[in-house]
Amino acid sequence: MNFVRELVKYNSKMNIGIIGLGTVSRGFLEILQEKTNWVSQKFETDIKVVAIKDIMKGNMYNPKGIDINILLQKLDKGENINDDSLKDEHPLSKIEDIDLIIEASYSDYKTGDPAYTFIKDALSNGKHVVTTNKGPVALHYTELNKLAIKNNVSLRYEGTVLSGTPTFSLIEECLAGDDITEIRGILNGTSNYILSKMAGGESFENALGVAQQKGYAEADPTNDVKGYDARGKVAILSHKVFGVDLGLNSISTKGIDAISKKELDAAKKEGKNIRLIGSLKKTGNTIEAKVQPEALGQDDALSNIDGVTNAIEISTVYLGKIMITGPGAGKLETGYSVFSDVLSVIKNF
Amino acid sequence: MNFVRELVKYNSKMNIGIIGLGTVSRGFLEILQEKTNWVSQKFETDIKVVAIKDIMKGNMYNPKGIDINILLQKLDKGENINDDSLKDEHPLSKIEDIDLIIEASYSDYKTGDPAYTFIKDALSNGKHVVTTNKGPVALHYTELNKLAIKNNVSLRYEGTVLSGTPTFSLIEECLAGDDITEIRGILNGTSNYILSKMAGGESFENALGVAQQKGYAEADPTNDVKGYDARGKVAILSHKVFGVDLGLNSISTKGIDAISKKELDAAKKEGKNIRLIGSLKKTGNTIEAKVQPEALGQDDALSNIDGVTNAIEISTVYLGKIMITGPGAGKLETGYSVFSDVLSVIKNF
Numbered sequence: 157m158n159f160v161r162e163l164v165k166y167n168s169k170m171n172i173g174i175i176g177l178g179t180v181s182r183g184f185l186e187i188l189q190e191k192t193n194w195v196s197q198k199f200e201t202d203i204k205v206v207a208i209k210d211i212m213k214g215n216m217y218n219p220k221g222i223d224i225n226i227l228l229q230k231l232d233k234g235e236n237i238n239d240d241s242l243k244d245e246h247p248l249s250k251i252e253d254i255d256l257i258i259e260a261s262y263s264d265y266k267t268g269d270p271a272y273t274f275i276k277d278a279l280s281n282g283k284h285v286v287t288t289n290k291g292p293v294a295l296h297y298t299e300l301n302k303l304a305i306k307n308n309v310s311l312r313y314e315g316t317v318l319s320g321t322p323t324f325s326l327i328e329e330c331l332a333g334d335d336i337t338e339i340r341g342i343l344n345g346t347s348n349y350i351l352s353k354m355a356g357g358e359s360f361e362n363a364l365g366v367a368q369q370k371g372y373a374e375a376d377p378t379n380d381v382k383g384y385d386a387r388g389k390v391a392i393l394s395h396k397v398f399g400v401d402l403g404l405n406s407i408s409t410k411g412i413d414a415i416s417k418k419e420l421d422a423a424k425k426e427g428k429n430i431r432l433i434g435s436l437k438k439t440g441n442t443i444e445a446k447v448q449p450e451a452l453g454q455d456d457a458l459s460n461i462d463g464v465t466n467a468i469e470i471s472t473v474y475l476g477k478i479m480i481t482g483p484g485a486g487k488l489e490t491g492y493s494v495f496s497d498v499l500s501v502i503k504n505f
Numbered sequence: 506m507n508f509v510r511e512l513v514k515y516n517s518k519m520n521i522g523i524i525g526l527g528t529v530s531r532g533f534l535e536i537l538q539e540k541t542n543w544v545s546q547k548f549e550t551d552i553k554v555v556a557i558k559d560i561m562k563g564n565m566y567n568p569k570g571i572d573i574n575i576l577l578q579k580l581d582k583g584e585n586i587n588d589d590s591l592k593d594e595h596p597l598s599k600i601e602d603i604d605l606i607i608e609a610s611y612s613d614y615k616t617g618d619p620a621y622t623f624i625k626d627a628l629s630n631g632k633h634v635v636t637t638n639k640g641p642v643a644l645h646y647t648e649l650n651k652l653a654i655k656n657n658v659s660l661r662y663e664g665t666v667l668s669g670t671p672t673f674s675l676i677e678e679c680l681a682g683d684d685i686t687e688i689r690g691i692l693n694g695t696s697n698y699i700l701s702k703m704a705g706g707e708s709f710e711n712a713l714g715v716a717q718q719k720g721y722a723e724a725d726p727t728n729d730v731k732g733y734d735a736r737g738k739v740a741i742l743s744h745k746v747f748g749v750d751l752g753l754n755s756i757s758t759k760g761i762d763a764i765s766k767k768e769l770d771a772a773k774k775e776g777k778n779i780r781l782i783g784s785l786k787k788t789g790n791t792i793e794a795k796v797q798p799e800a801l802g803q804d805d806a807l808s809n810i811d812g813v814t815n816a817i818e819i820s821t822v823y824l825g826k827i828m829i830t831g832p833g834a835g836k837l838e839t840g841y842s843v844f845s846d847v848l849s850v851i852k853n854f
Contacts, residue, residue, distance in 0.1 A: 320823065320824050322675060322827070326675060326679055329674060330671030330845065331671065333841065333848050334845075455811070457830060460803075474837045474841040475670060475837075475838055477832075478671070478832075480828070481806060481828040481830070482824060482826065483824060483825055483826075488822075488823045491823070495682050496682050499682050
């Protein structure tokens, strides 16, 4: 008698937990909904979202995978997602069958919490982490990176700079064989939008008002207009590219709220554009980092970046100057940064 | 009696053969000289150049690895490198201990030879191939790609478009999870340099003369000014990004030699810049591809790309528009494309 045995190939699994159901997670879920089958085929990995926690919208846990379609419909209707499957006091980091946690709650630039604590707990419990929260990465990268290495998991944060526009993946994957000597960037879309409007004759106050109406600027625009958001991103770039923890306070920071009408007029007269530039320059073992408005001539590629667009110019030893330009915010744009990070984890582990 | 056994970790090997010792290979060798130890540590792989063939400069074969330092010194002095270790009639593709062949000879857009034959022989004999020759990739991608898959080796050609500026690695590594709908690019630095000069008032003939003096344009500038070089790159992008073999003849192509003084003046009056744009647009299953001079307003990011700089704007479903800008030629710039491709082969095999 002959037994015919079929060789069945099983995919790997990637069970995801999500902390925070805001715009970013929504964008990620919409992309994942479209791309689940593609990931299964291309990477031989089955992605499932098994748990979600949101302080406002509720909690869910389903080890077989949450139906994203139904979830998105509930969110569209503004419904609470709670189904008593996961208690508030039960942290995602303690759920054994979660492989990766998407941390998309909120944070500040003072302590980085609550995001910082969520990330720390996740890494300590052997979960990969993808985050879009700048605070914890800017403030605690050294500690979190060590924790990730110690637990043999990945900590990724593509969305913290230029949303989904490839920045860290570009540096890691495409520029690995080159040496970066300098980075200059338009890292804050809100302030660039305001500057573009001001160049067209608007006052700072009016331009800010329009930015707030359009949803580019928050009700409290301090982080954007004072340069603190750009500074946080400069700190993250310094960690990642140069391996140096500068500390936020040692990054000299001027915002766009300090620009006078006189400076604007003078720049215009010379055919220049004022841009808020975050920059890092390596000389020997020293990193010079700062954030400030700069009047840039037309021959400076960053001068021509208008509106909410972000851009980073990277100087390297072999390539000279290259520049990547793209969105700095947005639901699908930042959602893609998370999706892209999840793919990187799948590829590398 | 106790025997203490030490666990010795051996690096993998990557033995390289080089066909063609022009500027590109020189650039690669200079980079490799600086980076051999780094590769050994980071990728646990020992790179050696074991064989070289150049129709003018001679042949070399040393299974223990050619001393790059001495080789570069010889080339600097314009000396022939022949040492009777490798006969003219002995092809690199038949040397068993070569893992990867860098094909940097020359080719045209008619047959793609001799580069095409070198690549085909290398792949058929189970060697990975890195090439910077556009002809064979533009004309024979479908066949060469099949051959690579069949022989379980890699065929890489980062340097064929935008030299070492990350293009294919960006698309492969960073945009894998997104879907590209349109590509527009300034793909030919020579014609962009001429256009930049013409916008400043120079005649086409004078601008071309300066480009030739500076070494940007060749003695026979046909491929650059007639748009054929850009067309070849559009064909390569179509193969890679959309998996479609358009055939060079079906890509509508106009060069910059056809631009009239009247068109230039009209563009200037409207505050526009004329740029030679290679473009691909996917609608359903159709790819519309063309090369032509276009008058672009200041709100078009490609309008502001000046001189020999190249740029590609990529439209995707999730990110919208992103753009990468960088060098399109140069010794270290293109040498880096080869180095970067070699690293990709090491990472993936």
